[in-house]
Amino acid sequence: MPSCDIFCTVIDNFGDIGTSWRLARQLAAEHGWHMRLWVDKLEAFAHLCPTIDPHAYKQQVGDIIVEQWSTDSDIKINIEAADIVIEAFGCNPPPAYIAAMAKRAAYQHAPVWINLEYLSNEPWVADFHLKSSLHPRYPLLKTFFFPGLIAGSGGALQERTRLASQRAFLSAPNARIAHCASLGVPPAAAQATLISLFSYENANLEALLSAWCNSATPITCIVPAGIISTAVAGFFGMPKLAAGMVAARGHLTVYGVPFVEQDRYDLLLWICDLNFVRGEDSFVRAQLAQKPFVWQIYPQPDHAHYVKLEATLAAYAFALSDEARLALSSFWRKWNNTSVAPLALDWNHFWQHRNRFANHAINWTQTLAKLGDLAGNLAQFCESQLK
Incomplete structure (x- = not known):
């Protein structure tokens, strides 16, 4: 099963981490993916998941590894990029991690890089959903994935059970x-x-x-x-x-x-x-x-x-x-x-x-x-x- 890293910055309130956490749990439970969730503000995350230790740099919650991410220095130079990388709402993975993605691309399949956008139901969404752009420096493609309630969008999170x-x-x-x-x-x-x-x-x-x-x-x-x-x-x-x-x-x-x-x-x-x-x-x-x-x-x-x-x-x-x-x-x-x-x-x-x-x-x-x-x-x- 593929490995997947989700990067999430908590801007304010709980929508971004709430969506990221639900997505991570569902991909692990229903699709068997090996999930790692990078979050910059674990204090906010702990409100949604009381078992989170806000002070731990790395911890495991159920089937998901949670990493604290505050600066680029938190990303080790020798880290291995996952098969699939999801940046929640255009938060941009740290430069060191993107470099690791490029390194992986040089010797095996490049990671599938997803920009999970905010949910929108505007008519233009169907035209841009699943469109890709090339990184200006590395041979990496980023694909834009739009949640939505209309045909042509990525749909909404809804567990099988x-x-x-x-x-x-x-x-x-x-x-x-x-x-x-x-x-x-x-x-x-x-x-x-x-x-x-x-x-x-x-x-x-x-x-x-x-x-x-x-x-x-x-x-x-x-x-x-x-x-x-x-x-x-x-x-x-x-x-x-x-x-x-x-x-x-x-x-x-x-x-x-x-x-x-x-x-x-x-x-x-x-x-x-x-x-x-x-x-x-x-x-x-x-x-x-x-x-x-x-x-x-x-x-x-x-x-x-x-x-x-x-x-x-x-x-x-x-x-x-x-x-x-x-x-x-x-x-x-x-x-x-x-x-x-x-x-x-x-x-x-x-x-x-x-x-x-x-x-x-x-x-x-x-x-x-x-x-x-x-x-x-x-x-x-x-x-x-x-x-």
């Missing part, structure tokens, strides 16, 4: 109540409309929480520790919303819960009636959860994220009825609008379509399945290049 695991978990008696209890949320709160809130800072948060306070029925909001926790606490006049803390107003009750590892976060997405997610990793997992969701795309200074948002709406909301599609698109756009003063989110107009959104969420996973799994598509391409 995911659907069976989800069904088994949800078929257990009181699965929702039991998982809520593991997070410190009592049974009565679990029986209300259950919403998870995982987002970046958002100017529309106060409008959203106010709408939930005025809801006609009880709403329980679960907030994993993170960027948005302080803003939620401020809405209730609290200095913080740490794990184990509770705040309530009107028909809204908010529970602060710990930031949990990936597998436990997946369970949270499965049990909620609606999930607010951000970035790339939780965005994909929300789709696989087969539940309605609201996505906050990573904001970019030049507002390029609005173009990406519209492309995603065009793909995801296409099969909805006109009325439901308009409600979903309007709500997503307002939730992502950071260039103006806070907007009045029309929560009631959005949530009146919850049954349509729920049915669509189930059907959407069938659409994703037709694109193939990102890890499987990547493995198939790379292994074809090694022959």
